[in-house]
Structures are given as structure tokens and as C-alpha cells.
Amino acid sequence: MSKSHRVLPGFALSLGYTITILTAMLVLPCVALSIKAAALSPAQFLAAVWSERARSTYALSFGASAIAALLNVAIGMLIAWVLVRYDFWGRRFLDALIDLPFALPTAVAGLVFSALLVRNGWYGQFLIPWGIQGAYSRLGIVIVLVFVGLPFVVRTVQPVLESLEGDTEEAAAMLGANRWQTLGRVLMPAVRPSLMTGFALSFARGIGEYGSVVFISGNMPFKTEIAPVLIVARLEEFSYAEANAIAVVLILLSLTSLAVVNWLERRSRRCAS
Amino acid sequence: MHPSSMRIKKSAGAMVANEPLWLRALLIGATFAIIGGLIFVPMVYVFVQALADGWRSYFDNLVKDKDTLHSIWLTLSVAPLAVLFNTVFGLAAAWTVTRFKFPGRTLLVTLLDVPFAISPVVVGLMFLMLFGMQGFFGPTLREWGIKIIFAWPALVLATTFVTLPFVARELIPLMESLGDEEEVAAVSLGANPWQLFWRITLPNIKWGLVYGMIQCNARAIGEFGAVYVVSGHIAGETDTMPLRVEKLFQEYNNPGSFAVASLLTLMALVTLLGKYVLERWIAHQMAAHQADVVGE
Numbered sequence: 275m276s277k278s279h280r281v282l283p284g285f286a287l288s289l290g291y292t293i294t295i296l297t298a299m300l301v302l303p304c305v306a307l308s309i310k311a312a313a314l315s316p317a318q319f320l321a322a323v324w325s326e327r328a329r330s331t332y333a334l335s336f337g338a339s340a341i342a343a344l345l346n347v348a349i350g351m352l353i354a355w356v357l358v359r360y361d362f363w364g365r366r367f368l369d370a371l372i373d374l375p376f377a378l379p380t381a382v383a384g385l386v387f388s389a390l391l392v393r394n395g396w397y398g399q400f401l402i403p404w405g406i407q408g409a410y411s412r413l414g415i416v417i418v419l420v421f422v423g424l425p426f427v428v429r430t431v432q433p434v435l436e437s438l439e440g441d442t443e444e445a446a447a448m449l450g451a452n453r454w455q456t457l458g459r460v461l462m463p464a465v466r467p468s469l470m471t472g473f474a475l476s477f478a479r480g481i482g483e484y485g486s487v488v489f490i491s492g493n494m495p496f497k498t499e500i501a502p503v504l505i506v507a508r509l510e511e512f513s514y515a516e517a518n519a520i521a522v523v524l525i526l527l528s529l530t531s532l533a534v535v536n537w538l539e540r541r542s543r544r545c546a547s
Numbered sequence: 548m549h550p551s552s553m554r555i556k557k558s559a560g561a562m563v564a565n566e567p568l569w570l571r572a573l574l575i576g577a578t579f580a581i582i583g584g585l586i587f588v589p590m591v592y593v594f595v596q597a598l599a600d601g602w603r604s605y606f607d608n609l610v611k612d613k614d615t616l617h618s619i620w621l622t623l624s625v626a627p628l629a630v631l632f633n634t635v636f637g638l639a640a641a642w643t644v645t646r647f648k649f650p651g652r653t654l655l656v657t658l659l660d661v662p663f664a665i666s667p668v669v670v671g672l673m674f675l676m677l678f679g680m681q682g683f684f685g686p687t688l689r690e691w692g693i694k695i696i697f698a699w700p701a702l703v704l705a706t707t708f709v710t711l712p713f714v715a716r717e718l719i720p721l722m723e724s725l726g727d728e729e730e731v732a733a734v735s736l737g738a739n740p741w742q743l744f745w746r747i748t749l750p751n752i753k754w755g756l757v758y759g760m761i762q763c764n765a766r767a768i769g770e771f772g773a774v775y776v777v778s779g780h781i782a783g784e785t786d787t788m789p790l791r792v793e794k795l796f797q798e799y800n801n802p803g804s805f806a807v808a809s810l811l812t813l814m815a816l817v818t819l820l821g822k823y824v825l826e827r828w829i830a831h832q833m834a835a836h837q838a839d840v841v842g843e
Binding site: 285288289299303304307309310356360364371373379386389421424483484505506524525528 | 566571574575577578579581582585586587588589590592593596636639640642643646647649655658659661662663664665666667668669670672673674675676677681682683704707708711727730731734735739740743762765766768769770771772775776788789790792793796801804805808811812815816818819822823
């Protein structure tokens, strides 16, 4: 690669173009938002971002995203395992369907889940008599976040499972390990980093998610209001400075949690290798 | 940290199925239940709801509503613009990052992931703070008579931001694994940059590029949060299809909302089909290539 520094053409042009676009499209908007948020005095900023209503939205955004990401790790691992290891009728079809949440607009997901979970919907007619309120509840938020995040876990774990080939497991079995020992000592260490990546991607997507949640949550302050919804609510009241302040906090919180997960992931990758 | 999403399947030789039959049946059954309940049934339900009043009113909901027609037209023009922009950007970024070493290279790759970490609503807000009336350039732009916010340029900008990494993220691992030997050879044989791109680089990466463009397009069509903030919800002017779905839903027009949603679902299914065909095609090409190598 070092050789090509001189040989291949277009370094100045492509680097210049890339940096220009990144600056104009990414850095400039971020800076604009920060400056506008900085116009508030520290006391005003704190009042905007740490009100009781704001705190409840952070708790819900992060809580629901974490629960959904954990659920996705569990069912994503199961699905990836079944799709990689077993051959059965309909496997290809299921495998193709996994990508649907990537391709389907999230607004459609929110719309259809809210229709499924209300009293006369296909799911609601069975769930609501049992007292399970899917639509306009926190449960609904978790359900759509599971839908939106599932492919992230499946698609990161699948290639790792495919590359394992099974010979290490066979070796473990021959050396006398039972199925559970093989799972815990051979499979999990190999798969763990990719599960963490999947968790991080699903979690990050959940925190930012808006399109699907607005349809299903009912957006009630203190109950089912997530942080992006509060930002939009502040905008619609024309409280731009407050909206900016909450946005800055949301960005910082999600970047911090991503950095933590990245660090954990790197550490477990080091342990695995 | 975002993995390349293109998946070239290996042959089924690596399958180990030494679990007892009952456990296998249980796991496979659970997979059918989860994917069925979480993905397949909701997909079917979109069409069931859209067609609840019959085909006649389904078509009426789509064709006779001027605002809905406009939203379809708007989505089908905003998404390709974002894809075009991000294709050029993706090519430039991937070329820079995979073919040259320079200080700050890692930072550049990290920056590419930032749009994944920012909520689309915040993205919309950022553009509002740049080009809106409360923003830095808003008043000046108004003097000049240029409308960005609450008009289609803002839709394109917001959609482009959200989909910025898609093509680059697909190309970087691909170009890294291809290496630069062929390109260096072409240059030393006297190829000019134009020839280098069209005869060597593009033919090598074309399927990965198409794959990235398909993904970028799907995300661009579905973008909601960012365009929600910058569009101003003007029916017949700045409502894209996902925004139209929301507006009809708010107006308690369920059949209308699901009719638009069904079109979006059809587009998603076309995307899936395109990806599937492309993955099969590339696997086929690779198998043919390997057979060639063995044959020699």
C-alpha cells in the first residue's frame, strides 16, 4: 500500500473531495447545532436537559433500546445458529426475510405493529384479554425496536458461525466435553465479539429510532415519550434552544455508550484470539 | 464497526447437526415462530389492511389522492438524488482510504460511521440550525430568495446525511480485499486515470457498488425522522411517502395510510429480491472463477 502512494493517481482529488463533503455534510451541521445550544446559559441548559420530563425520556430511550438489544442478542443468536447449522425446508426463505427490517421503511413497521396490537388487530385480540397492552405502551416500543434491530445481530453473528466449520467443536466433543461445555467453552468465546457488535448496532439504532416509535408509543410525556419525540415536541413549541440542548445531550450519551461498547468488544476480541 | 452486509454463502458442507432430533425440531420451530410472528405476518398484514375494502378503493386511495401521488413522485426523485450523491462520495472515500496511506486516515474512517450514531431527528435539527430561519444561513438565504428548509433541497440534504456511509461502507472492505496490484500494473503500463477507473477499478467493484446503492436506496426511501423535521409537512409539496403514511394515519384514514405503506413494502420486497439475486450471481461468478483457476 505504501508503494502505491506515488503510483496511483487521484490522491489529492479524492481526499480533497472526501474531506470537503465530510466537512460540509457532517462537521458543519454538528458545529452549528453545538453553537446554537451553547447560546443558552449553563443554568438554562441544565433546566432544558435535566427536567423531570427530559430525564424520563432518556431513561426510556436507553432502557427500551438496551432491553430490545439484549432480546435481539438472544433471538439473533438462536436464528443465526439455526440458519447456519441446520438444513430444512424454508431455510432460504427465512434467511431472505431477515433483511426485511433493513429494507422496510420504519414508518411502515410502526404503522403495522400498532395495527396488529390494538384490540381488534390480529395480535391484540389475543393479547389484550390477557392484559398485555402492546399498542401505546412501553412494550410496543420494545417490540418495534426488536423488529428494527434484529438483522444487525443475525447478520454479524452468521458469518462467524459459518467460519467455525465445526471441527473445533468435534475436537472438543472427542476430548470428552459435553454439549454444554462445548457451547460455553468453544462456541461462545468465538461468537461473543460479534454478539457485542450486534448489540451495539441494535442499541445505537434503537436510541435514534423515531419513525417506528411515533406510531406505536402514543407519545405520552413521562410514560411513553422517547428522547427524539421530546426534541420534536420542543421544536413544535418553537423552543429551538431547548431542542438543541436535548439533542446535544442525546448525541453525547449515544457516543459515550457506543465508545463503552466498542471498548468492551475490543477487549473480548482480544480475549478470543 | 459496521460489517459489510454483503453475504456470499459458502456451500452447505460445514453443517454439523449432531443435536438430538427433538432439540433441532424445537430450535427450528422457534425460528419459524419468531421470524413468522415478527417479520412475515406484519408484512402480510400491511397488504391485508390495504386491501380491506377491496381492490377498487385500494386503487382509489392511491390514484385519486393528489397529495399521495405527489408524495410518490417526491420519494422517487429524492431517493435517487441521495443515492447518486452518495455513490460519488462512496467511490471517492473508498479510493482515498484503501489506496493511500496518510495521517488522519483512521479518523476519516471513524467519521464515516458518525451518521449511524446520530438520531435522524437530530440530523434534521442540525440542518434546521444551518439553513432554517433560526439558523446561521437562513436569513441570508431568504434575502437571496433561496428556499432550502421546508422545501425539497432540505429533503435531499437530510436523506443524504442519513445514508452517507452506505456505499462507502460496502466498498471499503471490498477494495481492501482486492488490493491494488492490478491498478498499479495498469498505471505502470501507461493507463491514464480515466482508463484506470473504467477498465480496472469499476469492473472489479461493480457488483459491490450496485449492492451498496441498493441498500442506500432502500434507506433513502424509508427515511423518516430527519425529513420529518425539515419538511414542514406541507401536503402535496414536501410530504414524502413515509411522511404521507404518518399524516393519513393521524387523519384516521387507515386504508389510505396502509395503501401507501403497501407500496413501500413492495419496494422493500423488490430491494430484497435484488439483493438476493445479486448475492447468488456473485457466488456463481466466484465459483466460475475458482473453476477457471483450478482448470489452468
